Amino acid sequence: MTEVATSEVATSTRTVNTIADLRAVLDERRRAGASVALVPTMGALHDGHLALVRRARELADVVVVSIFVNPLQFGPAEDLDRYPRTLDADVAALAGLGADVVFAPDVAEMYPSGSAAGTKVSAGPVGSRYEGAHRPGHFDGMLTVVAKLFSIAQPDVAVFGQKDAQQVFLVTSMVADLDLRLRIEVVPTVREADGLALSSRNRFLDERERVAALVLAESLDAARTSAVDGVSELLAEGVAAFGDHDGVDLDYFVVVDPDTFLPVDDAFSGRGLVLVAARLGTTRLIDNAFVEIGTDAGADTDAGADTDTGADPGADAAADAGAELPPSPAE
Ligand SMILES: Nc1ncnc2c1ncn2[C@@H]1O[C@H](COP(=O)(O)OP(=O)(O)OP(=O)(O)O)[C@@H](O)[C@H]1O
Ligand SMILES: CC(C)(CO)[C@@H](O)C(=O)[O-]
Ligand code: BAL
Incomplete structure (x- = not known):
């Protein structure tokens, strides 16, 4: 040898x-x-x-x-x-x-x-x-x-x-x-007990940001819960979860066809993949979850812990739903 x-x-x-x-x-x-x-x-x-x-x-x-x-x-x-x-x-x-x-x-x-x-x-x-x-x-x-x-x-x-x-x-x-x-x-994604996806970058979150970071998993829970009502509702509820979280900047919240990774249209039903990314101060986090859209099967995978959505029903969620928001200048 x-x-x-x-x-x-x-x-x-x-x-x-x-x-x-x-x-x-x-x-x-x-x-x-x-x-x-x-x-x-x-x-x-x-x-x-x-x-x-x-x-x-x-x-x-x-x-x-x-x-x-x-x-x-x-x-x-x-x-x-x-x-x-x-x-x-x-x-x-x-x-x-x-x-x-x-x-x-x-x-x-x-x-x-x-x-x-x-x-x-x-x-x-x-x-x-x-x-x-x-x-x-x-x-x-x-x-x-x-x-x-x-x-x-x-x-x-x-x-x-x-x-x-x-x-x-x-x-x-x-x-x-x-x-x-x-x-x-x-x-599958490994999570903290409260639902936050483990990431090497989590160590950069201060105490307040660590609490706020839960909104990513919460938004996926909200999307999963509303997926039965279709793509628009799923996106509106997912984005609404960010409504009452100061200091969290949403980069994108989209649902894609897992086979093509292209955004699905409003009429899509079946298995979708919800992708989310957000910035907390100088730290950028991502998360995702599979959802079953338009049926009452619910999510089929590793989405976050079963937390409350935190969604603000009054938030202007629908406007941004599904949007690939403009890139942020820097991390
Ligand atoms: N929470 C997790 N559950 C399962 N796999 C993970 C998780 N976090 C990272 N991985 C996987 O570990 C591998 C190495 O990832 P990487 O070293 O970039 O770690 P990371 O925690 O994703 O870091 P960061 O998110 O800060 O880039 C990749 O395949 C990544 O998807
Ligand atoms: C796959 C990888 C090791 C390539 O640098 C990296 O992107 C990561 O850690 O996920
Ligand atoms: N976890 C993917 C590697 C990166 O963030 O650069």
Whole structure:
């Protein structure tokens, strides 16, 4: 076997920092017949990430977790510099779950000619909507690093979180469009007890913002409850949930067809996916939930805890319903 520089964390978890070392470790395991699962992350791990790792552990013989804060997916005014970096704690948590390899390259290893230079993957039209409208270039940068990680690790399966729904759609599309030879596994959103979706960025919320952040899950609950009455009602109630929350700026609240990721029209019925994004001070959060529209089946998935909607019946909700509101100047 090629000699590999590693640091042992637990008996069987290794951290590798170079592409060559990761390939050497995985090639040896694959030659022995092992299957490989990859969990791509940007670190600052929380229970949402750990759910992906647990799922990966069930799916393959070797679990690789990548930790790389990818500059290519951050805009110039975004939070690249303040994005949390907690590598030692991350590696300890992963060792506790029996992950086999932590891949933690630096920027020069991933982008030797600089992150602005070189070939990029284009996310296509859906990449410019919703998150992409507010974070221009984000999805091209995300797909580029994910394609590189797939090429480097050559996993049989890669595990992603439903919390980043548009990311899941675009990664799945890339795998199909480029005939990549792996399977994408999606894990439901992990939430705090009160319904807030776990996110590395939650740590930036102050006490007041943490309370106000619940409105995202509440708006999804409101949408789910009113979905039986159709798309317009769902959107009106979802947006109305933001009516009495000062200090929360709604970026978008839309319902899309999960198969196309395009907004549904008013007559749509069946399974829809509601996407929401909002800013609280300098922190931007996203969330989503599947809903069953026009039937009384209710939501079928991982939407937030069963909280009150907080909707203000008097709010001028309908005016903004379904709108992709103009992008904010900066995060
Ligand atoms: N609450 C969650 N439940 C399930 N999966 C999650 C959750 N949060 C993040 N993930 C998934 O973990 C993977 C890595 O995400 P990432 O490192 O960007 O963390 P994050 O918490 O989403 O950070 P941020 O939202 O601040 O960007 C992605 O596939 C993402 O969807
Ligand atoms: C998939 C990913 C690791 C690519 O940098 C990132 O977008 C994330 O953490 O969701
Ligand atoms: N969680 C998706 C990665 C990002 O926000 O850049």
